[in-house]
Every structure is written in structure tokens, then in C-alpha cells.
Amino acid sequence: MIVSRRETVVGRVLLIVLMLVTVVPFVSLFVTALHEPGTYPSGLEWPETPYWSNFVDAFQAANMGALLWSSVLIEIGVVPVALLIATLAGFALGHLRPPGHRVIFLTFLLGLTLPFQAVIVPLYYQMRDLGLLNTRWAIILPLIGLYMPFAVMWMRAHFVNMPEDLSEAARIDGAGTWKLFTRIHLPLSTPALSSLGILMFLWTWNQFLLAVVLVSDPTRRTMAGALGAFQGQWGTNVPLLCAGSLLILTPTLIVFLIFQRQFVTALMQGALKG
Template sequence: MIASRREKWVGNVLLVLLMAVTIVPFLTLFVTALHPAGTYPSGLEWPEEPHWENFASAFQAANMGKLLLSSALIVVGVVPVALLIATLAGFALGHLRPPGHRWIFLVFLLGLTLPFQGVIVPLYYQMREFGLLNTRWAIILPLIGLYMPFAVMWMRAHFVNMPTDLSEAARMDGANTWSLFTKIHLPLSMPALSSLAILLFLWTWNQFLLAVVLVDDSTKRTMAGALGAFQGQYGTDIPLLCAGSILILTPTLIVFLVFQRQFVSALLQGAIKG
């Protein structure tokens, strides 16, 4: 009992420390953004007169309206297509298991080791050959391909653990492969699909490297990619820069807070199955 209490106490302390490490940077950004524009705040000190107008100024200076639209278009172009391809491939590899599925699985597994930084130069020349530089397609198409290894592995891990009795019963009732996928396996995969959609949304919205290298027009980048141009223009105005950073982070925080239950339930489901 003493050891159990000690472990519980240590666990609670570690959780509090981890929460502090996570929250303090956001709190520092928020407090700094409320200082007068053009000043250099020192430490975590609440200003005598909070300048809430810094957020409106940052919104206008960074042209956030166009950035929100651009990020939304990129997310709409990436996430649904990536989910569709990953779900079909995951079902094939995890449940149908065609000839050579182990080698295909190995190829996707090797793809997980491929960093974005390692392919950015070939991607640049390839997008230039296709005439897609400085367009949103230069971000959308590479992201779909680069997300595939993880997305397919995620969905395969779900389908490979589905009971075979369901499929056998459906086959006996005359269901073909497409009906088996759409009417039985797809409805049961909603937790895995929703959690994968959240991850793809967060990664796409916060994509920085591809947006900066492949797109020159900041209004065609993602929100995170446009932060580089905003930092270069207002890098000496620390409060305004912090206000812009908070505005860029806010959509991802809202999405995660709204869908955190679905995300956690999918992770727990995978842990229980594993």
C-alpha cells in the first residue's frame, strides 16, 4: 500500500510538471501579446494596461482572413483524399490480404522513416516541372503522398484486428467485397477514421516546411507557413508577433479540444486491441 501511494504521488507530480511545461509557453505568449506594440517585455509580467487591440492589429497585418481561407482549402484538398486512400489500402492490407501484402506492408513501413526534409529538394524540382510552384497544389499533392505511410499503417492496424466472424457471416449472406467494406467494416472504423482525420488536420494546418519552400505567395500558404513571412516583417515587434502566433495556434487548439474524446477513445481502443 505504501509503494502504491508513493507511485501515485510521483505520478501526480510528474503530470503537474508536464502540464506546467505545456501551459507556461502558451501563457507567456498570451501575456507578451498584451504589452504595448514595439516594446520588449521582460519575463512573465502582466501589463498595467492590456493592449487587446494587438490581436486585431496582428489579424489585419498578417491578412488572416485570406490565410484562413487558404489553410481551409489545403485541408479540404488533403484530408478527405488521404482518408479515402488510406482506408481502402488499410482494408486491403489488413483484411483482404492480397498476394504480396507483406511486401507492400514493408514498403509502407519503410516510408515511415522518410523525413520531409529529405525529399524537399526533389519535390521542389518536380513541382517546378509540373508548373505547380507557388500554387496550393504544390502543398496538397505532396502532403497526400507523404501522409500515406502513416495513414495506411493506422487503418491497417484497425482492420487487421477486426473479427473475421463478421466477414464470414456477411459472405454467407451473399455480401460481396464492396458491401463488406461499406456496410460492415467502414461503420465500425469510425473511431479510427475520426482520430486519423484529427491528426491529418493538425499536421496539414501546421505544415511549415513545404509551404515556405514551394509557395512564395504567403496568402496561398498554410497558417503556420505564413508565420514565416509575418515574422520577417514584424520580427522586431514582439507583442504583435506573439499575438499573431496565438491567432495561428487557436484553430488547432479548438479542433483538438472539441474532438479530444474521439481521439483518446480511438487510441484506447487500439491499445486494448493490441
């Protein structure tokens, strides 16, 4: 397929516009965070005296050391468990295809249409009855369940496109189902698993609604969820609020930059298979 010079130029212009639309808000946050505390900056005007100490003050005021530890604990509780369950379920639905797998598939497909906001009230009463309100389990357990429809569909789409010849050859050599899964399919699933893990990491880190509704103690929330309490305390101090927001965004940006190649590879692999 030959691409004309005009199409190339238009594509590059669109990419530059999209890049500016994405980057400008972060630049605005950064510039605002460097202004004098208590002021109300306007636009993208660089301050005469940058207040780099705003980042230190925001880190201390929001108790971000405790928030970082809480977010890490929640990530450890959500991402590995969700990946394990989704991989096993995706392998069963996409490769083994047991009786009734179409009904199960449709059930997960319906789960994709269920927004978090629609289940937040039932989740609150359920966590209250279980005695888990104001604990990290009130975030971990619902997130695992709410991630399942997408995660299972993601892994099923990977396993359903695996060549049948590999499984047939392994079974001829005497491999059972578990050995087939662990020795053949799982090593070939690294791109799909890594990209799904990145997505769930980002979603969990940025989870706001469940953290605010189900956990009242800011130090037991995710960092994004604790931003609500930070905003309530320092909402009139715009530079400090912007500095805190950037500190919360930094870990997710670092993770995406480190693993962006694996993420893009998995997306391209899925597109080519589709």
C-alpha cells in the first residue's frame, strides 16, 4: 500500500496536534505548581521565582510516603490475583472450551457493560456486612471482581488465536492439560499478560471512586483516592494542589514509559491476529 505525501503530512500534523492536546495540561500543572503558594496563577506564565519546595511540601502535607505504601499493597493484592484468575479462565474459554463455554462467554461479555457507578451502592452495603469497610480489602476484592470481564475477554482473545497444532503436538508427546498450559501456552502469553498487567496497574493506581466511598482513612486508600482528602484540605492552595497531583501521576507515567514497548507489542499482535 503506497501512502501519498499529502497523507503523510496530514498524519504527522494530526499526531502533533494530539501530542499537544495531551502534553499541554501536564505542562500547565507543572508551571502552576512552581508558583508561590496561596496564589492563583493564570495561563502558562513561568514564575519569576520557581518554588520547587512546593513538591516537598505537598509530599509531606499529603503524607505521600504512607499513601505510596498503601497503593503498593493494593496493587499487590489486585494485579497478581486478577492476572492468575483471568489467565486460567481465558485458557479454559479460549482453548479448552468446556460445555457451556458460550454461555459463560456471554456472561462475561455482559459484565463489560456494567459501570463501576452502578454497583457502588450494593458494594458499600456488602463490604459493611462483611466488616471490611475502611480496610484495603474493601478496594482489593471489588476491583478483582470488576476487572474480571475485561481481563478474561483479553486473555480469551489471546488463547483462542493460539495455533491448534502446538497443542496437538504436545498432547501426542504425552502432555496433560496442566503441562500444556504451563509449558506451552503460558510462555507464549507474555505480551498479552504484560500489557494486561500494565492496564490493571494503571487502573488500580488511579482508582478514585471505590477508594473514596469504601475507605474513610486516606492512608488506606490509593494515591488517587487520597487526592480527594488532599484537595479538601488544600483546595485553596492551587500550586500545592498541582504539585500533589503531579506527584500522584508520576509513578503511573514511569511504569508506562518503562513497559510501553511490551504494551504496544501486545496491541499490535492482537490487531494482526484480528
